[in-house]
Amino acid sequence: xxxxxxxxxxxxxxxxxxxxxxxxxxxxxxxxxxxxxxxxxxxxxxxxxxxxxxxxxxxxxxxxxxxxxxxxxxxxxxxxxxxxxxxxxxxxxxxxxxxxxxxxxxxxxxxxxxxxxxxxxxxxxxxxxxxxxxxxxxxxxxxxxxxxxxxxxxxxxxxxxxxxxxxxxxxxxxxxxxxxxxxxxxxxxxxxxxxxxxxxxxxxxxxxxxxxxxxxxxxxxxxxxxxxxxxxxxxxxxxxxxxxxxxxxxxxxxxxxxxxxxxxxxxxxxxxxxxxxxxxxxxxxxxxxxxxxxxxxxxxxxxxx
Amino acid sequence: xxxxxxxxxxxxxxxxxxxxxxxxxxxxxxxxxxxxxxxxxxxxxxxxxxxxxxxxxxxxxxxxxxxxxxxxxxxxxxxxxxxxxxxxxxxxxxxxxxxxxxxxxxxxxxxxxxxxxxxxxxxxxxxxxxxxxxxxxxxxxxxxxxxxxxxxxxxxxxxxxxxxxxxxxxxxxxxxxxxxxxxxxxxxxxxxxxxxxxxxxxxxxxxxxxxxxxxxxxxxxxxxxxxxxxxxxxxxxxxxxxxxxxxxxxxxxxxxxxxxxxxxxxxxxxxxxxxxxxxxxxxxxxxxxxxxxxxxxxxxxxxxxxxxxxxxxxxxxxxxxxxxxxxxxxxxxxxxxxxxxxxxxxxxxxxxxxxxxxxxxxxxxxxx
Amino acid sequence: xxxxxxxxxxxxxxxxxxxxxxxxxxxxxxxxxxxxxxxxxxxxxxxxxxxxxxxxxxxxxxxxxxxxxxxxxxxxxxxxxxxxxxxxxxxxxxxxxxxxxxxxxxxxxxxxx
Numbered sequence: 183x184x185x186x187x188x189x190x191x192x193x194x195x196x197x198x199x200x201x202x203x204x205x206x207x208x209x210x211x212x213x214x215x216x217x218x219x220x221x222x223x224x225x226x227x228x229x230x231x232x233x234x235x236x237x238x239x240x241x242x243x244x245x246x247x248x249x250x251x252x253x254x255x256x257x258x259x260x261x262x263x264x265x266x267x268x269x270x271x272x273x274x275x276x277x278x279x280x281x282x283x284x285x286x287x288x289x290x291x292x293x294x295x296x297x298x299x300x301x302x303x304x305x306x307x308x309x310x311x312x313x314x315x316x317x318x319x320x321x322x323x324x325x326x327x328x329x330x331x332x333x334x335x336x337x338x339x340x341x342x343x344x345x346x347x348x349x350x351x352x353x354x355x356x357x358x359x360x361x362x363x364x365x366x367x368x369x370x371x372x373x374x375x376x377x378x379x380x381x382x383x384x385x386x387x388x389x390x391x392x393x394x395x396x397x398x399x400x401x402x403x404x405x406x407x408x409x410x411x412x413x414x415x416x417x418x419x420x421x422x423x424x425x426x427x428x429x430x431x432x433x434x435x436x437x438x439x440x441x442x443x444x445x446x447x448x449x450x451x452x453x454x455x456x457x458x459x460x461x462x463x464x465x466x467x468x469x470x471x472x473x474x475x476x477x478x479x480x481x482x483x484x485x486x487x
Numbered sequence: 488x489x490x491x492x493x494x495x496x497x498x499x500x501x502x503x504x505x506x507x508x509x510x511x512x513x514x515x516x517x518x519x520x521x522x523x524x525x526x527x528x529x530x531x532x533x534x535x536x537x538x539x540x541x542x543x544x545x546x547x548x549x550x551x552x553x554x555x556x557x558x559x560x561x562x563x564x565x566x567x568x569x570x571x572x573x574x575x576x577x578x579x580x581x582x583x584x585x586x587x588x589x590x591x592x593x594x595x596x597x598x599x600x601x602x603x604x605x606x607x608x609x610x611x612x613x614x615x616x617x618x619x620x621x622x623x624x625x626x627x628x629x630x631x632x633x634x635x636x637x638x639x640x641x642x643x644x645x646x647x648x649x650x651x652x653x654x655x656x657x658x659x660x661x662x663x664x665x666x667x668x669x670x671x672x673x674x675x676x677x678x679x680x681x682x683x684x685x686x687x688x689x690x691x692x693x694x695x696x697x698x699x700x701x702x703x704x705x706x707x708x709x710x711x712x713x714x715x716x717x718x719x720x721x722x723x724x725x726x727x728x729x730x731x732x733x734x735x736x737x738x739x740x741x742x743x744x745x746x747x748x749x750x751x752x753x754x755x756x757x758x759x760x761x762x763x764x765x766x767x768x769x770x771x772x773x774x775x776x777x778x779x780x781x782x783x784x785x786x787x788x789x790x791x792x793x794x795x796x797x798x799x800x801x802x803x804x805x806x807x808x809x810x811x812x813x814x815x816x817x818x819x820x821x822x823x824x825x826x827x828x829x830x831x832x833x834x835x836x837x838x839x840x841x842x843x844x845x846x847x848x849x850x851x852x853x854x855x
Numbered sequence: 856x857x858x859x860x861x862x863x864x865x866x867x868x869x870x871x872x873x874x875x876x877x878x879x880x881x882x883x884x885x886x887x888x889x890x891x892x893x894x895x896x897x898x899x900x901x902x903x904x905x906x907x908x909x910x911x912x913x914x915x916x917x918x919x920x921x922x923x924x925x926x927x928x929x930x931x932x933x934x935x936x937x938x939x940x941x942x943x944x945x946x947x948x949x950x951x952x953x954x955x956x957x958x959x960x961x962x963x964x965x966x967x968x
Contacts (some may be wrong), residue, residue: 238515243524247811266528266808295558378737430894430907437905444903445565448887451898451905455889565903576959680880 186229191360196236201243203234208343208352209294211286213241217260220246220278220316227279227357227378227391230399242289264289280381280389281361287340290354291441297352299441300449302344304351305334305484310409311351313342313457315439321416321468324364327392328471329478331372336398337347337406341441346449349456350405355398357391365390371471387408411436411463412478422473424481425465432463461485497525498805505535505727506771508542519552521809528808530724532556533563535609541602566663567605570597571694573612573663574774576629578608578695581616584627588616589689591668591708596728598692598699603731607724611655611664614697615626618669618682625653625667631666635659678715680707701765702736703749703768710762711755716800729762730770737773747781756785761799768800878930878954879923881964886916898963906960911945914938915953919963927951 185193185204196202201214203392213224234240245263249272259272262285269288273281302315303326303381312329314322323339330336335351337343345352357378360368365388369377376393411432427435436454437443443450462485468474495503500522504511514522545553551808555657558819581588589595591613596604617730618835629635633656645655652668653797688701700708709732713725736742750759760782767773767779785791807811880886885900894915897906908916911934918933919925925933931950935942957963 237517239520241551241555243520245811262864263811265524266806266811266813292562293555293558295561296554428893429891430896433889433891433896434905434907445562445904447561447565447568447903448898448900451887451889451896458891459889568901569904572961 184229185225185231185233185235185373188225188233190222190225193225194218197221197224200236201240203236203238203240204228205232205234206356207403208297208354209241209290210234210239212236212243213282214244215246215278217246217248217275217278219276220282223279223379224282226376227393229393230396230482242286242293244282244286244289246282248275256259277381277384279379279391280359281332283357283391286356289400290341294343295445296346298342298344298346298347298443298446298453300344300436301340301439301441302342303339304337304342304353304406304434305329306337306351306406307334307479308409308486309406310482310485311337311406311482312478312482313351313408313436314414315342315411315436316340317439319416320414321364322414323360324367324416324471325474325478327358327360327364327368327375328371328475330358330392330395330398331368332370332475335401335406336394338426344453344457345405346453348448349453349460350476352362352405353393353402355402357393360389360390360392367471368392368445408457408461410481411461412481413465414474415465416466417467417469420467422468422470422477423465424477425467427463427465428433429458429463433458496807497809498807501525501529501531501535501805502770505531505538508539508544511544512547516549516551519549519755523552523555524808525805527559529805530608531606531727532559533608534603534724534727536560537606537736538602540543546573547705564605566607566609569661569663569755570594570609570612573658573665574614574697575596575660575695576658577614577665578697579610580631581614581624582695584623586616586620586622586627587599587686587696587698589685589700590673591615591700592712595705596701596731597719598697601731601735608729612665614795615668615671615685617686621653621669625656628656628665628667637684639691653779672711672715673851678711678755678758680711680755684753698762701749702732702739702742703746704747704753706732706736706762707750707753707755707759710758712849714758714761719799719802721806723803726769726803728763730766730772733766733772743775743778747778750785756782756788760785760787760850761795764796765799765803768796769803777811876965876967877924877926878919878963879966880916880920881961884962885922886962888913890956899960900932902961904960906962910938912953912957915950916957916962927954930954 185202193202197213197215197220201212203210203212212430215221225402240431247261247263249259249261258275260275260277260278260281261272262270262281264285270285300313300315302313303313303322305312305326314320314325316322326336326339336355337351337354339358340356341354343354360377365377365380368375378393381389411428414434433454436457437450440450443454464481466474466477468477500518504522523532526535532555535561536545539548539556545556548556564715568592574590592612593604593607593609596607602789635656636654638654643654651735651781652666656665656667660828671685672678672680685704688704689698690701691698699705709725709729713722713729717725727851746759749755763774763779767774787795879967883901887898887900889896895908897908897913899906914934914937915930918930918937927950928947931947933946934950935945938945954963958965
């Protein structure tokens, strides 16, 4: 059963009591919170996600709790509680959803060491995965959102989850976080795409989330073989160009841009080597989404077996 | 209460499973989730994984808990690896300047190659140098690229005067900080062990001539640190370290006699007493009867003892992560220790506060 | 007796008795290599660090790994042969410099016997 098939009343009640155990392959995340508006937002963005019996095993248990804090006269705050600790300072209560999303990312980065976690978006086309490593100015989230709205399968906008035995990419499908100008850019690019509520004045500016395509959520258990690695470089107004990156710098860029490469150690070294050996690597300089998407279509077509 | 009993608390299941990992086989998945959460909260998840593996149980466990245990193990092992490297880099500098060094605490367990060493979530490495060389050590490390913590001159003065270490050092780009000590107890405390005796009994290693405290001194240092230099809140992990040391050293010829004798000699009997009674109570650590009798000479007066023992046992059992908000259980202990033993009036808490806030600046090593 | 030396300790050794430094991979060290067309990436399993090596450094490590105990001159001779270049292209001083840089990273250890 999917979250969207529950009434909003039901979701609110579950969150407030035993929790809602979201199936987000490869893990199950249980969320508990008394905040009704958070329940509504979660129901919206996780609409197509399956959920499990709340009493069953969850890999991560998160409580989003409203706290008065030490300053009773300030606006209400929300705390992110995992295993009885609050790893972060409280957020304003209206930012509960972005806090949940960022907090969940933090927990995942610290726990899932049975896989190599690259910091990149991953989308698949023609059975092969495209890795879009992240760095400031890459625009990888917007780019992956655009691909997701153009018939590509979205595996993740944030994590390249690499299996250590065969270097395949595992999906970790989540709502895609869009910031500031990208929100309007995506609305223009894909008017039919569902974008959730706006959260102005967060630490990262204005944030909103694109609901992942239903098909991507349904296929969230399906791994993909890597086909290409493209380092995106968004330069507003610039023409789109593509340049090959040799293997060694591609290796170092990928490894250096991972969440847990050093923690995983030797298997991560071998996995990155396998990725770089089996995939071409490029830098994609782009000024607009449409031509970027066309260039990526091209690269994937060339990289097909 | 057996772990299979539905109403067994997560802390009690955690203690039971650490002592006898075979009971893990009887846990259902909801019980597993509570256990893993409790282990994480008490920074012993990687340790639990090590215990499961050491008793051959790990591979029999259900996939999801097994994956979580392995991942925790991987993360902790990485920190131990970083600790070895940090010690290597520090020792190189100190050796060049002819400054002797003793590795302490987590760094020492790693250097000793103790099996549980790679299960601690280290945030820094601790090294002791001879008191006359502490300024040289600081200068050499700063010259070699480590950076000091920004404290204003007022805080600096108080730190150096009241504490037994210089402000923490950090090599840019590396994960673990370095704490350089010149003794093991705060200089103002009522506990005044003789540092020269520690140096005299220290063991050498092959790691760039870094030394280790003798087994007896290692235990006494850990006990002193736990009972007199910490707030006891959430320190189950430190109790485990003491437990592991006694297991490791306990079979050595003459160890127990040396331990008691050394405690007497170094006036560290009280911490040893607390360690022995709490370990026997909470972790059922195998301690010879003669030793348990001998440490009674270090016990406080009867009324204090009556209150102290159950309090310590309560404070040092694992924290249950589920109740929210959590209660701070340890304030009473903290005030007692500070006023009696550290001879520090409450308003002179700056070293403790400074150290705590510095830890926050460097980032708490949360067990995610 | 075998002693680890650091570069600075060596500098302070008396000129009259220049010790004969021999090179080994430090005990407990494990080096893993992945060769690509444009370079060699190496994983230092002991420390958990990744390095990008050029052909000279990679060959030097491979030589020391397979023949522990060579002095700098011997490493140089084998390097020049394996890389098929002349001593002009790779003087001994350059190899000495390379070895001390590798030593600094704990990838090789310098010994006096």
